Amino acid sequence: MASRESSAGGRLAGVLFASCSALALGASAGAAVAENAQKSLVHARLVAETTSLQRNHDGWLAVELTIEPGWHVYWRNPGDAGLTTSVKWKLPAGVTAGAIAWPQPERFSARSIVGYGYRDRVALLAPVKVASRFASETLTLEAAVSWLACADVCIPGEETLKLTVPVGGSAPRRDAGSAQVFAETRRQLPQQAPFPVTFVMDDERIRLRFAKSAFAGADQPSAAFYPFDSRLIEHSAPQELAVDGRYADLLLRRSPAATEQFSVLSGLLVVEGSGRGAAKARAFEVSARRSEPVDPARVR
Amino acid sequence: MLRSILRTLPAWVFLILQAASVEDRLAQAAEPSARINAPAPDFAATDSYGKTRTLSEQKGKIIVLEWTNNGCPFVGKHYGSGNMQSLQKKYTAQGVVWFTVVSSAPGTQGYVTAQDANRDTERRGAAPTAVLLDPTGALGHLYGATATPHMYVISAEGQLVYMGAIDDMPSADPADIAGSKNYVAAAVEELKAGKRVTVSATRAYGCSVKYASGG
Numbered sequence: 001m002a003s004r005e006s007s008a009g010g011r012l013a014g015v016l017f018a019s020c021s022a023l024a025l026g027a028s029a030g031a032a033v034a035e036n037a038q039k040s041l042v043h044a045r046l047v048a049e050t051t052s053l054q055r056n057h058d059g060w061l062a063v064e065l066t067i068e069p070g071w072h073v074y075w076r077n078p079g080d081a082g083l084t085t086s087v088k089w090k091l092p093a094g095v096t097a098g099a100i101a102w103p104q105p106e107r108f109s110a111r112s113i114v115g116y117g118y119r120d121r122v123a124l125l126a127p128v129k130v131a132s133r134f135a136s137e138t139l140t141l142e143a144a145v146s147w148l149a150c151a152d153v154c155i156p157g158e159e160t161l162k163l164t165v166p167v168g169g170s171a172p173r174r175d176a177g178s179a180q181v182f183a184e185t186r187r188q189l190p191q192q193a194p195f196p197v198t199f200v201m202d203d204e205r206i207r208l209r210f211a212k213s214a215f216a217g218a219d220q221p222s223a224a225f226y227p228f229d230s231r232l233i234e235h236s237a238p239q240e241l242a243v244d245g246r247y248a249d250l251l252l253r254r255s256p257a258a259t260e261q262f263s264v265l266s267g268l269l270v271v272e273g274s275g276r277g278a279a280k281a282r283a284f285e286v287s288a289r290r291s292e293p294v295d296p297a298r299v300r
Numbered sequence: 301m302l303r304s305i306l307r308t309l310p311a312w313v314f315l316i317l318q319a320a321s322v323e324d325r326l327a328q329a330a331e332p333s334a335r336i337n338a339p340a341p342d343f344a345a346t347d348s349y350g351k352t353r354t355l356s357e358q359k360g361k362i363i364v365l366e367w368t369n370n371g372c373p374f375v376g377k378h379y380g381s382g383n384m385q386s387l388q389k390k391y392t393a394q395g396v397v398w399f400t401v402v403s404s405a406p407g408t409q410g411y412v413t414a415q416d417a418n419r420d421t422e423r424r425g426a427a428p429t430a431v432l433l434d435p436t437g438a439l440g441h442l443y444g445a446t447a448t449p450h451m452y453v454i455s456a457e458g459q460l461v462y463m464g465a466i467d468d469m470p471s472a473d474p475a476d477i478a479g480s481k482n483y484v485a486a487a488v489e490e491l492k493a494g495k496r497v498t499v500s501a502t503r504a505y506g507c508s509v510k511y512a513s514g515g
Contacts, residue, residue, distance in 0.1 A: 078505075080446035080447065080508060081446050081447035081448075081504065081505070081506055081507060081508035081509070082447075082505070082506075082508070083470055083471070083472070083505055083506075084470070110508070111405075111508065111509070111510060111511040111512070111513055112441070112511055113446050113508035113509060113511070115508070146471070148472070150507070150508070152408070152409065152510070153371060153372075153409045153507065154372065154373065154374075154506075154507045154508075155373065156373050156471075156472035156473075230503040231464075231501060231502070231503050234444075256334060256335045256336060256444065256463070256501070257336075257463060257464060257501035257502070257503065258501070259336050259500055259501045
C-alpha cells in the first residue's frame with residue numbers, strides 16, 4: 001500500500017524525498033504504478049434512471065463512484081482539508097442538468113483533522129431536462145468527474161463519462177440496470193426538515209435551536225450539524241446537545257475563518273436516539289434563521 | 301419587548317446554566333489561538349539550519365506562513381508549476397519574511413529531516429526565508445493549520461490578516477493556476493498599499509496536515 005500511494009504522489013510532486021520504501025522504485029516504474037493506482041482507487045460510472053428521456057420532463061442521472069476499501073472521497077463540504085467531488089456537465093443545447101443531490105456523508109476524523117465524505121460507494125444524483133425544441137432522437141450526456149481520494153495520503157483523480165440515451169415522446173421506462181443505485185441512493189438523501197431551526201452566534205460559538213420533537217421521542221437523543229459552508233465551524237470541536245422541555249440546542253464552536261455576519265446557516269442536521277421509541281439516524285436539510293434580537297452574550 | 305424576555309426567562313436561565321459546563325469542556329479541547337484581525341500568536345520554532353525563529357523578532361515585517369508536505373499533490377501543483385517559488389522570490393525580495401512550515405509527524409507523508417528540507421528547497425528552487433520544522437505539530441495546532449498548502453499572512457504590526465487557501469481554484473490541476481486569484485499575493489499587496497485586506501479568511505484546500513496521532 002505504501003509504495004502505491006507514494007508512487008502515485010510522485011508523479012505530481014517530490015516523492016523522491018519521502019521517507020518510505022517507494023524510494024527504491026525508479027521514476028518510470030513509479031509513473032506506471034501511478035496510472036494503475038489512480039484507476040483502481042475509484043471507478044466512476046454514469047447511468048440514467050430510465051431507458052430513455054422525455055422532452056419537457058425531468059429525468060435523473062447518477063454518477064456512481066465505487067471506492068477502493070480504506071479510501072474515501074469528499075462531500076460538498078469536504079471539511080478541514082480535502083476537495084469537493086466535482087461533476088461538470090457537457091450537454092448539447094436544449095439539455096440542462098440541475099444541482100446535485102448529495103447523499104448523507106460520513107464524518108472522518110484522523111490526526112485531529114475532520115473530513116466529510118463517502119467510503120465504498122456513492123452515487124451523486126442530478127436531474128436532467130430535455131427541452132421540447134430538442135430535435136435529435138438520441139442524446140449524449142457527458143460528465144467530467146473529478147475527486148480526491150484520501151486514505152492516509154491523498155490522490156486526485158478524474159474521468160470523463162459519456163452516456164447516450166434515446167429521446168422519445170412516450171413515458172420512459174425504468175432501467176433495471178440502474179434501479180438499485182437509485183433506490184439505495186434515494187434512501188440516503190437528506191429530507192427537508194419539517195421543523196424550523198434558528199440560531200444565535202457570537203465570536204466563538206453558534207447555538208442551533210430546534211423543536212425537541214425532531215427526535216421523535218427517542219430516549220437518548222444525539223445530534224450533529226454538518227454545515228454546507230466549510231468555514232463556519234471548528235469541525236473537530238465537540239458539538240454539545242442540550243434538550244429541555246420543548247427545545248433542543250446544539251452548541252457549536254465557530255471557526256475563526258467564519259468572519260462575516262451570517263443570516264442563514266445551511267447544512268445537514270443528523271438526529272438520532274436510542275432506546276424505546278428511537279428512530280434511526282435521520283438527516284435533515286436545514287436553513288437555520290438568525291433569531292432576533294441578537295444578543296451575543298446569550299450564546300453562552 | 302420586556303414581556304417577551306420575561307416570558308422566555310426560564311429558558312435563558314437554563315441555557316446559561318447549561319452552557320457553563322459546556323464551556324469547561326470546550327476549553328479542554330485543543331483550540332487554535334489564531335484569529336483574524338487579532339495579534340498572531342507568537343511562536344519559537346527551529347528552522348532547517350538549527351536556528352530558532354520567533355514571530356516577535358520579525359516585528360515590523362510582513363510575514364507569510366506556508367504549510368507544506370512534499371508528497372501532497374496540491375503542494376505539487378504549486379511547486380511543480382513554479383507558482384510557490386515565484387511568490388517566495390517576489391516577496392522575500394521586497395522584505396517579506398516567508399516561513400515554510402512542515403508539521404508532518406515522523407513516519408508520515410511529508411516528514412522531513414533538516415537535511416531533507418534543505419534538499420527539497422534546493423531541488424525545487426524554493427526561496428523561503430526559512431523552513432520551520434514542526435514534527436510535534438505544536439506550531440500547526442497553534443495556527444489551526446489543517447491542509448497543505450495552508451497559508452497565513454501577518455501584518456507588519458503583528459496582526460493576522462489572512463488565513464486559508466493559496467488561491468480561489470480548489471483543484472490539483474496546475475492548469476488552473478493561470479486563471480486563479482491568489483489570496484496571499486492580494487493580501488500582501490493590500491498591506492503594502494496600506495489598505496484593509498479584502499479577503500481575510502477562506503477554506504484551505506488540499507491534503508490534511510499529517511499531525512502526530514492524538515495530536
